[in-house]
Amino acid sequence: MKSDDIKEAALKYFTIHGYEGASLSQIAEEVGMKKQSLYAHFRGKDDLFLQVLHDAKETELLSKLQYFSNLRSSQPEKDLYGFLQLIVDLFQQNEQLKFWLRMSFFPPAHLQKEVDLEVIDIEEKTQALLQEKFQQWINEGLLHAEHPRIPTLAFFGVVDSIMLELVYMSDTKRLQEKLEASWKVFWRGISIR
Amino acid sequence: MKSDDIKEAALKYFTIHGYEGASLSQIAEEVGMKKQSLYAHFRGKDDLFLQVLHDAKETELLSKLQYFSNLRSSQPEKDLYGFLQLIVDLFQQNEQLKFWLRMSFFPPAHLQKEVDLEVIDIEEKTQALLQEKFQQWINEGLLHAEHPRIPTLAFFGVVDSIMLELVYMSDTKRLQEKLEASWKVFWRGISIR
DNA sequence: AGATAACTTACGAACGTTCGTTAATCAGGG
DNA sequence: CCCTGATTAACGAACGTTCGTAAGTTATCT
DSSP: OHHHHHHHHHHHHHHHHHHHHOOHHHHHHHTTSOGGGGGGTOSSHHHHHHHHHHHHHHHHHHHHHHHHHTOOSSOHHHHHHHHHHHHHHHHHHOTHHHHHHHHHHSOOGGGHHHHHHHHHHHHHHHHHHHHHHHHHHHHTTOBOOSOTHHHHHHHHHHHHHHHHHHHHOSOHHHHHHHHHHHHHHHHHHHBOO | OHHHHHHHHHHHHHHHHHHHHOOHHHHHHHHTSOGGGGGGTOSSHHHHHHHHHHHHHHHHHHHHHHHHHTOOSSOHHHHHHHHHHHHHHHHHHOTHHHHHHHHHHSOOGGGHHHHHHHHHHHHHHHHHHHHHHHHHHHHTTOBOOSOTHHHHHHHHHHHHHHHHHHHHOSOHHHHHHHHHHHHHHHHHHHBOO
16 A cells, blocks of 8 residues: 555654654655655645554554553563563654654644644543553552552653653663663552562 | 844744744744844854754753752752752743753754754763762662662653653643652652651 | 446646745944 | 944745646446
């Protein structure tokens, strides 16, 4: 499918240059056609962008959902740390997560409304899921007893900071060091000892 | 000074629309002149951007440095939490921090080298400063004994996640909740108990 | 099966607009 | 009288988008 090639190229340029900085001519050139031909597949730049955005959100959501559903429960230390590693892997496998991060926090001004809807959706779903897990672990006496919203929000904070580090990413060494540090402190902060 | 007015307007549009999305005509209009007149004050768009960037970096660096120098030591809990509040205040007082955050992580592609230099500079300085503080607190037996780099990196992770939340910022309630959660877990993770 | 119609995909040309930038000109104050 | 700062005018280049068209593919009907 040629539409997928276009979306792939668009993802690349949107990620590097942002919405305004990415030009349809460059995207078209990447897939070996003229920019006018893009209009046979998409209604325009906005349409292309929103489809790429939706795809990126869906794959990210799917990855997270299936990670949580494959959890062997009662091992929060393993499961949570594994989630962090999943984020790192997703980031290095494809560009979709980096695109998603950029656009969810710095969306094109005239599409902020549409972007926000996607952001809110994925956020509510993943947060509900994780909070439920924390509730279980706390009930089982595996974690510090407190409202599950606290470790949930704190953990998402760790995830966010790791993703920011992934964006910056001069070298892998520093990333791993920061991940280990954040994880170590976070785990001491939520575990019983 | 008229240059400052221009830089202020430029800061605003760079923050909202990014480098590529911000146009010199809009910036000029904001200060009540034609875009060609900007060239009496700056060599071009890149020059304007880099000066705004440098200013934003300097004020952020200064704020952090003077916060650390005014610390009554031996109260890590108060001092660290106060730093988080400082970040929140800086974000709400002026737009420079939001601009800085956006550009340090998603710089215009053709200026990445120049941006990186500023980012590395501010990062090394603040990190060295904070790590020294942690070393002191650990030596005084106030914090969990470990290499000071660990709580330093973890704390910067908390700071990053709070800043991301500040960027998103639908409502202040949620921000405060996330800050409290991250802080609570972080503090339990580094303190002795 | 073969002819014809309809749809899809790509392209050249051109649209109007905006971009950042340069040059020449002019007003005002020390 | 120069100097600083603002203006008007104009520049080439790139932007997203539209149109007409040609080629290729698929569907329909006799």
